[in-house]
Amino acid sequence: MGRRGGGDVTRRGGMRRNVELKARLRRAAAVRGAAERRSGAAxxxxxxxxxxxxxxxxxxxxxxxxxxxxxxIFYERPDSAGPKLSQFTITPTDDPDGLEAVLAQALGVLGVVRKQRLLYLVGQTRVHLDSVEGLGDFLELEVVLSEDQSVEHGERVARELMVELGVQDEDLVTGAYLDLLLAKGGVSP
Structure with a gap:
């Protein structure tokens, strides 16, 4: 996969980068309407x-x-609220069952996160509205950085879009959905 969508990607040591943020949604329907208006599509x-x-x-x-x-997907990003750099590598597979069996045997499984995701493209940003099993509704922004764009530029884009979508600082969450499920005791193998 050469592109992840929503803009150009950057490779550093084989890894791409984007700026991400995650927030709990209090008004999912309102944010969905705003995302549709900004993206111009369902x-x-x-x-x-x-x-x-x-x-x-x-x-x-x-x-x-x-x-x-x-x-x-392998990724590294800080577990902090607000916009943050994420570096990632993605490899497609036509045999997820076989790959999962090998990785589970070699590394062990931490848990499984199941979600229904709605994807909107707003400029260079992938807007995800996620309904996560056992957790509820979340917004995830991924500002896909081009090679010549700084992390600060991505943070600015994420903050501006966060405000446009009506998300407040107190709605921001740290970590991954898996972390939230583990803290709740709600991860299934």
Whole structure:
């Protein structure tokens, strides 16, 4: 996969980068309407199941899609609220069952996150409205950085879009959905 959508990607040591933020949604319908207006299109439905594996640093997950394909995604990003740099590598697979079996045996499984995702493209930003099983509704912004764009530029874009979508600072969350589920005791293998 050369592109992830929503703009150009940057490769540093084989890794791409974007600026991300995650927020709990109090008014999911209002944010959905604002995302549709900003993107000029209805969201694309992407049901996903992410299996997370034990790794010494960063996060490694196998994302499954309903078409039977998958993507192995490794990423590193700080566990802090607000916009932050995420560096990631994605490898597609046509055999997610086989890959999961090998990774589970070699590394162990931390848990599975299941979600219904609506994707909107707003300029270089991927706007995700996620309904996460066991957690509720969230917004995730991924500002895909081009090679000549700074992290500060991505943070500015994320903050501006956050305000346009009506998300407040107190709605921002840290970590991954897996972390929130683990803290709740609601992760399934």
């Amino acid at each position: 969201g694309t439905a992407l049901p996903q199941a992410d299996t997370f594996f034990r790794v010494p640093a960063g996060r490694l997950k196998l994302r499954r899609s309903p078409d039977g394909r998958g993507e192995l």
